[in-house]
Amino acid sequence: MDESSSPVSINSTKKEKISVKPPSDERTRFGYSPEEISIDELMARQGYAKAGAHSAVKTCSWLKNSMNGTGVCYKSSFYGVVSHRCLQMTPTLMCNQECVFCWRPTEVPAQAPEEWDLPDKIVEESIRAQRKLITGYGGSPNAVLGHYEEAKSPSNVAISLSGEPTFYPHLPELVSAYESEGLTVFLVTNGTQPEMLRKIKPTQLYVSLDATTPEMYEEVCRPKSPNLWEKVMESLDVLKEKKAEGVRTVIRITAVKGLNMMDEAGYAELIQKAEPDFIEVKSYMHVGFSRLRLERSNMAEQDEIREFAQKIADFAGYQYAGESEPSRVVVLSKSGKLSNVSI
Numbered sequence: 001m002d003e004s005s006s007p008v009s010i011n012s013t014k015k016e017k018i019s020v021k022p023p024s025d026e027r028t029r030f031g032y033s034p035e036e037i038s039i040d041e042l043m044a045r046q047g048y049a050k051a052g053a054h055s056a057v058k059t060c061s062w063l064k065n066s067m068n069g070t071g072v073c074y075k076s077s078f079y080g081v082v083s084h085r086c087l088q089m090t091p092t093l094m095c096n097q098e099c100v101f102c103w104r105p106t107e108v109p110a111q112a113p114e115e116w117d118l119p120d121k122i123v124e125e126s127i128r129a130q131r132k133l134i135t136g137y138g139g140s141p142n143a144v145l146g147h148y149e150e151a152k153s154p155s156n157v158a159i160s161l162s163g164e165p166t167f168y169p170h171l172p173e174l175v176s177a178y179e180s181e182g183l184t185v186f187l188v189t190n191g192t193q194p195e196m197l198r199k200i201k202p203t204q205l206y207v208s209l210d211a212t213t214p215e216m217y218e219e220v221c222r223p224k225s226p227n228l229w230e231k232v233m234e235s236l237d238v239l240k241e242k243k244a245e246g247v248r249t250v251i252r253i254t255a256v257k258g259l260n261m262m263d264e265a266g267y268a269e270l271i272q273k274a275e276p277d278f279i280e281v282k283s284y285m286h287v288g289f290s291r292l293r294l295e296r297s298n299m300a301e302q303d304e305i306r307e308f309a310q311k312i313a314d315f316a317g318y319q320y321a322g323e324s325e326p327s328r329v330v331v332l333s334k335s336g337k338l339s340n341v342s343i
């Protein structure tokens with residue numbers, strides 16, 4: 001089927017038909033088609049700053065809010081991350097999934113570079129890029145006194161911006177290099193490369209779990225190669241090993257109403273393989289390029305997320321530990337308590 005001209009039907013596990021929008025009908029929303037421009041141009045238009053040959057940095061709205069004293073990210077209230085000192089980056093834009101909910105332009109494939117930058121260069125260039133992105137706050141009358149100076153020295157790196165970071169071959173060394181600079185490291189992976197997960201030791205490791213069956217995985221995450229579901233399952237076992245090594249572990253579920261927001265017992269069964277410290281159940285957000293594929297109605301309301309999360313908690317033996325309504329996320333833990341990261 002030509003996806004550019006025909007609506008795609010997706011079968012949920014409940015067998016109802018879900019319509020995913022064809023990419024062509026809303027190109028005017030962006031003023032261009034993502035398939036028709038280069039990845040570098042796309043990045044620039046989306047506010048990314050390049051850091052070296054293939055890494056990218058982008059500030060998020062929570063950094064701005066924290067800088068101006070008008071709010072903080074849920075990572076701050078859940079885990080003690082200082083939002084205006086958080087560096088959001090990726091060492092590669094490559095990815096082996098095309099998740100329907102991804103806010104990145106999955107329509108534009110990123111290629112591996114001819115030569116990979118070394119970790120020290122990425123650390124240096126990413127901090128430099130972040131400093132450049134926040135320059136405007138230096139003279140801003142709205143910025144909280146002292147926050148700009150603090151923000152120049154990031155205290156946390158979120159390796160989760162775009163793309164799948166485990167494709168960067170020197171990822172273990174990159175994690176260590178950030179830690180040597182005094183940063184805590186949050187790393188989010190789609191779980192398709194368990195071999196790499198075995199080698200890394202970030203402060204907090206997230207594995208995404210967005211389906212309970214191979215069929216749901218195909219429909220929601222749209223893997224580009226075979227056997228990736230099996231790899232994700234293996235990563236759940238690796239997550240348990242990482243926890244034993246002292247890494248804080250998280251399973252993140254991105255819940256898309258009508259697609260994967262069901263089968264709570266199935267999620268619980270898989271979660272029990274990993275026994276993560278925390279489970280984040282977060283609604284799909286109708287932002288970025290996901291608007292080419294999904295409707296606003298695919299976003300769940302906060303009470304719906306809370307109810308879905310509570311059912312998973314009940315099946316898995318976890319407890320409600322907190323929530324953030326602006327981010328539409330609920331966090332669960334075994335004890336119902338949360339704890340801050342420390343360097």
Ligand code: SF4
Pocket residue numbers: 095096097098099101102103104106162163164190
């Ligand atoms: S794994 Fe992450 S980067 Fe890749 S398509 Fe899915 S959401 Fe986007």
